[in-house]
Amino acid sequence: MTTPVAVTPKPSAPTPLVPRVWRRDRTSIPTRPMLIGSAVVGVLAALILDVDTIGVAYAIVFAGVTVVVGLLTPPRLTPIQWGACAGALALFGVAAVRGAGWLVFVCLVAAWVVFTWALIGGRTWTGIALGTIMPWRAPLRVMRFARRRNARPGAALRVPAVRVVAVGAVSVAMLLIFGSLFASADPEFAKFFDGAAPSIRVDETIAHLLIGVLVAFGTLTAVYLRRRTPDVDALAPMPASPLPLWEWVVPLAMLNVLFLGFVAVQLKTLFGGDKHVQVTDGLTYADYARQGFWQLMMVTVLTLLVIAVAVRRVDRDDRRSRALARGLLGALCTFSLVIVASAVHRMWLYENQYGFTRLRVSVFAVELLLGLVFVLLIIAGVRMSGAWLPTAVLAMATVGLLGFAFFNPDAYIAEKDVERFEQGKSIDVNYLSTLSVDAVPALDRLPEPQRSDSLWYLKQELRGSEDSWWEFNSARKQAREILFG
Template identity: 70%
Template sequence: MGDHMSAPIIIPPKAPIPVAKPKRPSRFWRPDRTSMATRSMLVGASGVGALAALILDPGFVSIAYVIVGVGVVIVFGILTPPRMSTTQWAAAMGMLALLGVAAVRGAEWLVFLCVVAAWVLFTWTLIGGRTWTGILLGTFAPWRAPHRTVNFVRRRKLATRSAPRVPAARVVVVSAVSILLLLIFGSLFVSADPEFAKIFGGFAPAISVSNPGARIFAGVVMAFGTLVAVYLRRRTPTVDAFAPAQATPLPMWEWAVPLGVLNVLFLGFVAVQTKTLFGGDEHVQVTDGLTYADYAREGFWQLMAVTVLTLLVIAVAVRYIDRRDAGSRRLARGLLGALCLFSLVIVASAVHRMWLYENQYGFTVLRVSVFATELLLGFVFVLLLVAGIRMSGKWLPTAVLATSAVALLAFAVFNPDAYIAQKNVERFEGGKSIDVSYLRGLSVDAVPALDRLPEPQRSCALSRYRFGVPGTTAPWEFNAAREKARDILEARPVGPCLQMYTVG
């Protein structure tokens, strides 16, 4: 009987099924073989191009920037389906607000920063992006879309080829070229002959086109750029899919020890240097061999480097924390939260040092700009604290983007060139020296403050405007800062600068 009994069957334990990691996408773009531009899109883009060719001069800061921007928003926001969300419209309005700085401020460096920020908001409106990688890739997406946009327009042309009527694209192009030529040459004739101008009764504005080739090129670029924006709205690339996946969590001690050591270092620095950090004038005056330059300027750059490196450390650390473990979450909140709080103290110290330095040696564009940047970094640490408390930072990239845009707008409202001139004039009125050679390089935003200087310092500071401020011949060349400066200098012309004053 035993011979007929079968041997026991041993069932091996089941091997764990490996969890496949999500594959990185192989395509930046979604497949597209059918989308095509509509007639309204083509007409709108052509209109934007004609408008840009007529009024936009990239080298001349004016209200034309925002006028052309409004045209672009109308095409991709209203004439292009689907409807934009409330968030997208808010970003589009922020973009227009940044472009609007060119209508009220004359500082070209400030307008340039606002145009760059407007580009970032523009691409975010079209593409979105909820990760750092997505936002960064989105800013470069329009540069990868031209050939797809050509196919986008070409499919429209092929679809209408069999129709007996004239293709809509040709009608749009011919109409746009005709209107553009009429406006440009008509305006030139009006400017050339007063009798011809009377015939039109002011219908055509008198303009002077110094470089018509560049204007036409700008119009073509804006028209095609608007079509690219339309295509990105219709076929949005998958930018967030390229964001790095959450890293494999490390054992708690492997990330807790470095963060703990860094916290101890920060605590020791803040505790030992409390008197130095916020000592101000008294600390500088009682310390042998310490000057304001050593205390404020060098200390500021070192502390700002600490601030930026701390942000990088936090960004790396959060990727390796096991958020599913309650103990890891509590420890991470404590260590990262303490690091953010210590960093806020260091930010406050850096701001304090730069404030002392500026009051002692005067205000410049660089000093005021880095001062504002440090304040923005401090607010980013506050956002990190909120994200740490919630243990969720999916909203953080979008929040930092929005905060940066609002901060730049606030900086433009603050009017840095005017503030720099005002503070330096106040220092001079208080008996301190003034660097006229530096102040004469400020933009027209500084004219109202520099007009308060006595002679001959006033004429030397305003010597670049001795022959007046460039005038405007058309409404789209309006700039509030230039108009205000022109009124001031017409009422009180600038005299010759007999000597370049650099001291009081």
């Protein structure tokens, strides 16, 4: 009789502590259009992009990046991704119509977030946040991607990518150096290229070459992210086990009672407006507005934290749990909306009393945006599904920021302060002189000497030669026409 032999099972592979974000990549190969397109965009950036000048060049370069990523890199972008790229392009385009550097900077940062979402995706808050840093973690992968060859004869580009970039850099350097020297040597030659091609000094060549190399490599990075998209949602927190009903109902119910009591007791204060400030001893418009702002901030953080924890702990398969969650979290969001409305009202009173500044107008806009976020939270609570919420908030923030840029905050600040001055109130000329060229049309209405005092710095900044086509900015153009005729 044969004795059975015990078989020792093979040990299973240990589960990784950190989920895999990047797929193993040893086969992806850059095609000729990808490499040439990235190099062309880099050359374009080296020729026209100047980080010190706000102009249309930002949108032109980004449009080139979008063409390479969207048309030369398979798979083709989906309609939603094309929409996100269009939103990012619109944010870059703010640099062509607004002169406020702080506003343009915010729009460029937002464009980065939107474009990385278009490349990588992300259905969760964690995924959207991590997507913004993935391009910074990809350089080594991109360099290996660019060095690969295809073993099949004639199937892929045989020239090393490094050589393509080097040849492009050398070509641009020679054009810039010799072109600038020829332009300096012959006025007629300089006139021929004046306004049609960049006029760059020899000492600026290295900076422009660096910009070109960075943009070319950044474009190739975007190509790689399309070809080997990381799974950023893999690092999102796993679903938590639900708590017993009473463990989350009791805290939420008590918190709602607290909010209800606060709103009820403070009803007169919340919407008292001018009358409440005037009849309350020791209360100023500044105190009134700041109280509303900090209430909003505290309520926002508290509500978002509570919702994030409670939704993860609610048993969504239980009908009674879903009903209680809808009621309690919906009430919390509703009370928050009341305080958002109060804060907006207080800030409006404050601005009308003391004038408008960038900080006050920006806070006002953020308060309105947060109010819309609470509305989305209520909708998500009714549906008991928030998978769409991160993407919806990102889209809403993008549209809101574009609306804020269209609103033209610097021009609005100047317009309102000039109106207050025309009504006999004081005006802070020193602060108005720090505004951008967006404010020139409104400041031009001031009488002397306030007009000259508020426009002196802007006149010095705009004095000189006209912008080239790649430096075009409609706000600067309008300001020059007003100030210099």
